[in-house]
Amino acid sequence: MYYIGIDIGGTNLKAGLVNERYEITATKKTPLQFESMEQMGEILARMAIELSEENGVPRDQVASVGMGFPGPVDDKQGVVIKTVNIPIRSMPVAEMFHRHWDVPVRLGNDADCAALGEFYHYENKDIESLILVTLGTGIGTGIILNGKIHTGVNGCAGEGGHTVIVYGGEPCSCGRRGCWERYASANALIRQTIAAMDSHKDSAMWGLTGGDLSRVDGRTAFEAMRKGDAAARAVVDQYLEYLACGLANVVNIFQPEVIALGGGVSHERDEDLLAPLQSMVLEMCFGREADRHTKLVKAKLGNDAGIIGAALLGIQ
Ligand SMILES: [Zn+2]
Structure with a gap:
């Protein structure tokens, strides 16, 4: 199985396919440009779909899509509460994403995501x-x-x-x-x-x-x-x-x-x-x-x- 991660920055979206050894096997980058929150959901979904298709990974081999936003999120509700430098407020990202691809979606704050990455890559797994x-x-x-x-x-x-x-x-x-x-x-x-x-x-x-x-x-x-x-x-x-x-x-x-x-x-x-x-x-x-x-x-x-x-x- 693969996991897709999308890092939402102030200027770019960076997505990566991550394998079960927590390694990136392919990436994709696109400038962050959207006019409505609706469109933002579509852009994120399209990016994830293209990333898997372009790398020969069938959609059913993707266990989940996780996204890191520069601000607080409510992962349970699938909502981004607000972000720094990007005009996103109370955006139901998971729901918008699911209109295009029905895969489990997880949301996180970018600093928390980075910490999670370090945790899984730490030499001592205990x-x-x-x-x-x-x-x-x-x-x-x-x-x-x-x-x-x-x-x-x-x-x-x-x-x-x-x-x-x-x-x-x-x-x-x-x-x-x-x-x-x-x-x-x-x-x-x-x-x-x-x-x-x-x-x-x-x-x-x-x-x-x-x-x-x-x-x-x-x-x-x-x-x-x-x-x-x-x-x-x-x-x-x-x-x-x-x-x-x-x-x-x-x-x-x-x-x-x-x-x-x-x-x-x-x-x-x-x-x-x-x-x-x-x-x-x-x-x-x-x-x-x-x-x-x-x-x-x-x-x-x-x-x-x-x-x-x-x-x-x-x-x-
Ligand atoms: Zn301060």
């Missing part, structure tokens, strides 16, 4: 809990407990990026101040790097970016630190403190078996990122003396996580 923390424009979190996505009473659980780590701190797009993602997302790291460059005109960070602040990215401070630059070292140390603070909150609430870190920043060398974070988090958390601790690892799936995770909704 784990029951994993939390994916993705460092990007913001901080996305997806929570897997007892092998299942935890969505909360309204589909909105897993917004770890909007837990406050600095009371009354920097304003956040969510309306609160001092959210974790304002301090520890990849974008936050870039802002912190630029601020440090402004006050240290002799920093090696200037040389790395050719004196152009628009070329600063999440690697700039880490690279300059490895060249021995003190200002860059201070940026990284402070950034790791912020990151560890939020991770410790996650650990203190859930004590998950694994936290997987995703996003570009997670590709930094282990000795510069995961190793210091692991000991800082342990230092801050309850359970220091226990035999088992939350293990921090690098997320494995990268851009494929959304498709694989959406497809795996059908296995759940």
Whole structure:
């Protein structure tokens, strides 16, 4: 049997056929353009049908179609509650899809789908809990407990990026101040790097970016630190403190078996990122003396996580 996963992004729809070993065997991509919610249902169904037909997979060999949306969903009712950046509100996706293809349809939030993908691909198949923390424009979190996505009473659980780590701190797009993602997302790291460059005109960070602040990215401070630059070292140390603070909150609430870190920043060398974070988090958390601790690892799936995770909704 196969499972189809569709990752609904702000600009593209990406669909994949996933086999029983949780691997993608074929993909299809199309720009996201629709005029009505009705049409959106048709586009999704057509994409799934074409994906299976073009790859010689009969429709009765597809066990389910899972879809990951950038927002909260009600999987039981088959409804997308709302999405970020796409004009979808209270859309009965499953019903619209079923007008074209009567296959089991599952809906998930994209961060939750990505977490599910990491959970199924984790090296130790005996784990029951994993939390994916993705460092990007913001901080996305997806929570897997007892092998299942935890969505909360309204589909909105897993917004770890909007837990406050600095009371009354920097304003956040969510309306609160001092959210974790304002301090520890990849974008936050870039802002912190630029601020440090402004006050240290002799920093090696200037040389790395050719004196152009628009070329600063999440690697700039880490690279300059490895060249021995003190200002860059201070940026990284402070950034790791912020990151560890939020991770410790996650650990203190859930004590998950694994936290997987995703996003570009997670590709930094282990000795510069995961190793210091692991000991800082342990230092801050309850359970220091226990035999088992939350293990921090690098997320494995990268851009494929959304498709694989959406497809795996059908296995759940
Ligand atoms: Zn916030």
